[in-house]
Amino acid sequence: MSKDSKKGGISRRKFLQGVGSGIIGSYVLTPGIAKAAEALKKNSEKLILSVPLTLKVNGKQAHLLVEPRTTLAEVLREKLGLTGTKVACNNGECGGCTVLLDKKAVYSCHILALDAEGKEVTTIEGIMKGENLHPIQQAFIDHDGLQCGFCTPGQVMAAEALLLKNPKPTRQDVLEGMSGNVCRCAAYPNIIESVLAAAEKAGSETAELK
Amino acid sequence: MARKIVKSRYYGDEGLIETMAEVPVDKLKAWGPDAELKVVGKPVSRLDGYEKVTGKAAFTFDVSLPRMTYAKILRSMVPHAKIRSIDTSEAEDLPGVLKILTHKNCPVIPWHWGTTVLFDTEVRYQGDEVACVVAESMQIAEDALSLIKVDYEILPFVSDPSEAMKAEAPKVHAWGNIIDGKPSLYSRGDVEKGFQDSDVIFEDTYSTQVVVHNPTEAHCSVVSWDGDKLTVWDSTQALFGVRDAIAKSLSMPASKVRVIKKFMGGGFGGKLEAGKYSVIAALISKEIGRPVRIALDRKEMNLSVGNRPDSVQKLKAGAKKDGTLLALSHYSFGNVGAYPNDADCSWPLRTLYKCPNVRTEEYSVLTNLGRARAYRAPGHVQGTFAFESMMDDLAEKLGLDPLELRRKNYTEIDPVSNRPYTSKLILDAYQKGSEAIGWKEKRKPAGSEKGRFRRGIGMASQIWWGGGGPPAYATIKLNEDASLHVMAGTQDLGTGTYTFLAQIASEVLELPIEKIQVTIGDTETCPYCSLSGGSMTAPSVSPAVRDASEQMKRKLISAAGAILETSESNVKYSAGKMSRLDDPAKIISISEVIEKLDEKMIVTTGAREANPEGYEINTFGAQFAEVEVDTDTGKVRVIKVVAAHDIGRVLNQKTLFNQLHGGIIQGIGYALMEERVVDTYTGKVLTTNIHDYKIPTIMETPQIEVIIVSSGDLLISNTGVKGVGEPAIIPTAAAIANAVYNATGVRIKSLPITADKVLMALSEKN
Ligand code: FES
Numbered sequence: 006m007s008k009d010s011k012k013g014g015i016s017r018r019k020f021l022q023g024v025g026s027g028i029i030g031s032y033v034l035t036p037g038i039a040k041a042a043e044a045l046k047k048n049s050e051k052l053i054l055s056v057p058l059t060l061k062v063n064g065k066q067a068h069l070l071v072e073p074r075t076t077l078a079e080v081l082r083e084k085l086g087l088t089g090t091k092v093a094c095n096n097g098e099c100g101g102c103t104v105l106l107d108k109k110a111v112y113s114c115h116i117l118a119l120d121a122e123g124k125e126v127t128t129i130e131g132i133m134k135g136e137n138l139h140p141i142q143q144a145f146i147d148h149d150g151l152q153c154g155f156c157t158p159g160q161v162m163a164a165e166a167l168l169l170k171n172p173k174p175t176r177q178d179v180l181e182g183m184s185g186n187v188c189r190c191a192a193y194p195n196i197i198e199s200v201l202a203a204a205e206k207a208g209s210e211t212a213e214l215k
Numbered sequence: 216m217a218r219k220i221v222k223s224r225y226y227g228d229e230g231l232i233e234t235m236a237e238v239p240v241d242k243l244k245a246w247g248p249d250a251e252l253k254v255v256g257k258p259v260s261r262l263d264g265y266e267k268v269t270g271k272a273a274f275t276f277d278v279s280l281p282r283m284t285y286a287k288i289l290r291s292m293v294p295h296a297k298i299r300s301i302d303t304s305e306a307e308d309l310p311g312v313l314k315i316l317t318h319k320n321c322p323v324i325p326w327h328w329g330t331t332v333l334f335d336t337e338v339r340y341q342g343d344e345v346a347c348v349v350a351e352s353m354q355i356a357e358d359a360l361s362l363i364k365v366d367y368e369i370l371p372f373v374s375d376p377s378e379a380m381k382a383e384a385p386k387v388h389a390w391g392n393i394i395d396g397k398p399s400l401y402s403r404g405d406v407e408k409g410f411q412d413s414d415v416i417f418e419d420t421y422s423t424q425v426v427v428h429n430p431t432e433a434h435c436s437v438v439s440w441d442g443d444k445l446t447v448w449d450s451t452q453a454l455f456g457v458r459d460a461i462a463k464s465l466s467m468p469a470s471k472v473r474v475i476k477k478f479m480g481g482g483f484g485g486k487l488e489a490g491k492y493s494v495i496a497a498l499i500s501k502e503i504g505r506p507v508r509i510a511l512d513r514k515e516m517n518l519s520v521g522n523r524p525d526s527v528q529k530l531k532a533g534a535k536k537d538g539t540l541l542a543l544s545h546y547s548f549g550n551v552g553a554y555p556n557d558a559d560c561s562w563p564l565r566t567l568y569k570c571p572n573v574r575t576e577e578y579s580v581l582t583n584l585g586r587a588r589a590y591r592a593p594g595h596v597q598g599t600f601a602f603e604s605m606m607d608d609l610a611e612k613l614g615l616d617p618l619e620l621r622r623k624n625y626t627e628i629d630p631v632s633n634r635p636y637t638s639k640l641i642l643d644a645y646q647k648g649s650e651a652i653g654w655k656e657k658r659k660p661a662g663s664e665k666g667r668f669r670r671g672i673g674m675a676s677q678i679w680w681g682g683g684g685p686p687a688y689a690t691i692k693l694n695e696d697a698s699l700h701v702m703a704g705t706q707d708l709g710t711g712t713y714t715f716l717a718q719i720a721s722e723v724l725e726l727p728i729e730k731i732q733v734t735i736g737d738t739e740t741c742p743y744c745s746l747s748g749g750s751m752t753a754p755s756v757s758p759a760v761r762d763a764s765e766q767m768k769r770k771l772i773s774a775a776g777a778i779l780e781t782s783e784s785n786v787k788y789s790a791g792k793m794s795r796l797d798d799p800a801k802i803i804s805i806s807e808v809i810e811k812l813d814e815k816m817i818v819t820t821g822a823r824e825a826n827p828e829g830y831e832i833n834t835f836g837a838q839f840a841e842v843e844v845d846t847d848t849g850k851v852r853v854i855k856v857v858a859a860h861d862i863g864r865v866l867n868q869k870t871l872f873n874q875l876h877g878g879i880i881q882g883i884g885y886a887l888m889e890e891r892v893v894d895t896y897t898g899k900v901l902t903t904n905i906h907d908y909k910i911p912t913i914m915e916t917p918q919i920e921v922i923i924v925s926s927g928d929l930l931i932s933n934t935g936v937k938g939v940g941e942p943a944i945i946p947t948a949a950a951i952a953n954a955v956y957n958a959t960g961v962r963i964k965s966l967p968i969t970a971d972k973v974l975m976a977l978s979e980k981n
């Protein structure tokens with residue numbers, strides 16, 4: 006995607022017009038107002054302003070200032086320190102950065118942080134209870150659904166989205182549900198086993214409860 | 216415990232390695248085939264599983280330091296040019312930009328054996344380094360790149376190796392386009408006579424494409440200075456190699472450079488070398504006095520950090536009517552890109568079968584494209600595709616079962632060195648693998664299938680080195696609470712290194728695996744181990760851990776003897792307890808011993824023993840593939856792969872099977888879809904992301920059956936392990952190509968076997 010489309014619905018021109026009409030005080034300039042203001046005079050076209058944003062991540066509100074072009078993955082990793090979300094392609098091609106947005110799997114590198122406002126963001130850190138593993142994570146350990154582990158948080162989140170939607174997936178459902186997540190180590194056979202095992206375990210536990 | 220220095224000789228990714236190494240004088244007896252092992256070989260879950268499934272694993276990509284800055288490299292957009300001028304003034308004015316390095320202000324640091332420098336004034340491929348910006352944020356660094364103005368004097372370029380070999384071709388370097396100016400040659404026997412004596416001659420040309428490693432974690436470094444001391448977090452397969460290369464580039468002592476890598480997101484051979492990016496980051500970091508993070512993006516990953524060279528291989532075989540090979544010849548050339556490397560691929564032809572007369576002639580050709588690097592079994596993957604395709608063709612021509620032809624030419628000794636192998640169980644692999652795939656019952660004559668969907672079965676053999684060797688050391692610390700800490704300067708690529716090292720110590724000292732902690736990936740705190748390539752990590756490092764653990768056991772027995780007032784021979788060690796044989800009630804635990812010794816910990820260091828003299832150490836195997844070809848669309852689907860391998864002892868069944876799965880599926884990518892596509896009119900790469908560059912997804916997963924035919928190689932080391940990372944991928948493409956032939960009766964001689972090639976071949980046949 007082009008840089009322009011990354012900026013989404015908010016046009017840079019609008020911001021700069023805003024600056025011109027004296028609303029500068031309501032925006033914070035990075036990296037430092039004095040330097041930026043000086044640079045603005047000299048080179049206003051190149052300056053990108055930060056805007057306030059409230060995100061709900063893993064059940065907690067976060068109040069942030071971000072450049073409009075910032076992706077959700079960048080906010081999660083760089084501003085919130087949630088480095089469990091990995092970025093492998095930064096271009097919506099591999100699923101490494103998969104998180105849940107209102108319970109649906111999305112590529113966080115391909116979504117503007119601003120577009121996640123008002124939605125529930127869940128990351129790999131958010132599916133655990135303290136230090137305790139989510140059953141899908143446990144299944145990935147038990148069935149060795151990983152090698153290097155770099156794609157693994159994304160795989161786990163894709164599996165979580167799949168099982169939320171379809172708690173009893175067939176093997177084919179797993180293949181389809183997980184097909185947006187590339188694993189270059191190709192731990193796929195064990196990833197399939199891990200997801201099926203997690204589903205089966207969850208199924209038998211609900212059966213017991215009944 | 217006594218040690219000596221010996222000459223060590225073994226094969227790695229880059230061919231024969233000869234080095235001096237410190238090894239134990241007395242070799243420990245290897246675990247025999249029926250040793251009753253409780254932990255080793257068992258499907259133990261990864262020790263680092265928790266970190267990885269939670270995303271807490273600290274990859275280099277995740278390292279973040281206070282006051283860290285961000286670097287981004289400007290790369291050449293053209294395949295060949297001289298830089299007339301660079302104007303960085305506008306970029307420097309951008310708020311947040313801290314430093315820009317170009318050839319104008321960078322020290323001259325030789326790179327690629329002096330064929331270029333860190334920032335050259337001549338760029339030789341799309342992706343060559345032109346400048347580097349360091350800024351307060353990644354975004355600012357990226358913005359600044361677009362403000363740098365480079366005036367290029369465009370030079371003629373060449374992308375196709377067959378063009379590059381011609382005398383009139385544009386020169387990538389002034390000294391020519393062929394590495395060493397000549398082919399690399401090998402011969403044995405009298406090839407011409409061999410062909411004359413043959414009843415049947417078969418000749419054909421096979422070709423393979425360039426493929427790119429594309430590990431999920433980008434090549435990246437975080438560098439930080441502390442006065443004259445440099446710490447580098449790097450996503451690398453070669454800690455000590457990176458340390459030495461950086462120290463050399465910066466003219467500083469290696470002892471002042473510390474390289475750390477706890478976890479890495481894949482390497483596959485692409486991360487065996489130090490990258491320019493690490494040195495660039497270190498130079499800038501020193502100047503600005505702040506840590507620098509540099510991470511390549513996916514486009515850079517596809518342009519600038521290596522690939523498997525392509526190949527054109529003209530093969531010729533001569534055989535007797537009964538299939539006995541009399542002569543083999545191999546002529547090939549491959550594209551190594553803009554800087555030296557080699558594209559040789561004839562090892563499988565030289566060594567897989569007994570054949571008295573062999574000749575090979577191989578050219579490594581420079582072009583204006585990204586440089587090749589080692590990629591999972593370099594040379595063997597492309598060589599095995601061609602050679603094992605040809606063996607299939609030859610079998611057809613002779614009217615022999617392809618498996619029979621291979622059995623017929625089996626050799627007990629290495630045909631190049633004439634030394635025996637420490638072990639070779641390829642016949643077992645043929646036997647068990649063929650049974651598992653249903654070779655006899657299911658396989659029909661080639662091309663006899665009718666209908667739209669046609670199934671076929673094919674196979675291919677595998678040979679690789681993978682025996683490892685010294686030097687490799689491991690230090691273990693036994694703590695007062697009977698927990699154990701293993702330290703070794705090796706790397707984990709996702710291959711299970713943490714886990715199997717712990718299993719070895721757990722086995723010897725009978726301590727629960729939960730009590731064992733493993734530290735690897737740090738040049739400062741760990742003893743030396745070699746790089747992780749050539750399938751040598753497990754075979755090199757596991758015996759050192761066993762040595763250290765056995766020494767620890769002896770120390771404990773000795774201490775217990777003294778404390779329990781008896782001779783060492785009267786002390787029995789069992790699960791962390793030492794007791795008197797004559798009076799089992801007199802018993803003492805590890806904690807009590809260490810408390811009495813007043814040491815808080817006991818430390819031992821083990822070493823990998825020397826490889827046996829006069830032998831070759833190789834891994835062997837065979838893979839069998841079943842495919843289905845859709846004759847309407849040309850699409851090939853791999854239904855099942857049986858992988859039967861001789862890889863010595865299995866250390867961990869779970870991680871081993873996983874690694875084999877991974878190699879096979881990467882092999883499917885190589886066979887059916889992966890290809891770096893170049894527009895030869897512009898010299899530019901068209902596949903610079905992983906949408907255009909096709910990597911197998913979960914949808915391509917076939918049924919995979921792994922059969923390990925070996926139980927431990929008693930001659931090589933005390934653990935009897937050979938490596939598996941590379942054997943896994945070597946025969947896959949050839950087995951698939953042979954299965955496609957069996958299904959359709961058409962031979963696809965160039966990889967990848969894409970739908971268009973299949974359709975074209977089918978229509979030519981009809
Ligand atoms: S990192 Fe987001 S899809 Fe690849």
Ligand code: FES
Nearest residue numbers: 152156188189190
């Ligand atoms: S485990 Fe390495 S990329 Fe998936």
